[in-house]
Amino acid sequence: MTWEYKVVYISSEKWTSTGLPDDINVEFNNWGAEGWELVKIEPRLTGGFFIFGFGVATSTAGYVAFFKKSKP
DSSP states (O other), X not given: OOEEEEEEEEEOSSOOTTSSOTTHHHHHXXXXXXXXXXXXXXXXXXXXXXXXTTEEXXXXXXXXXXXXXXXX
């Protein structure tokens, strides 16, 4: 079996109570209807400055979602 892959960037500019854009569920459902399976979501971090003895502080700029589906 061979696979086809899709990588999608999800911006975190439009925050909601769930921490994701409002329309993300609609988009995920549309991709699922096309046969795409969500494999993994990773945060995309920005910043990175040292806080006195506590390590490096970053913030989440968005997410990267990885999908796959089988090729016909």
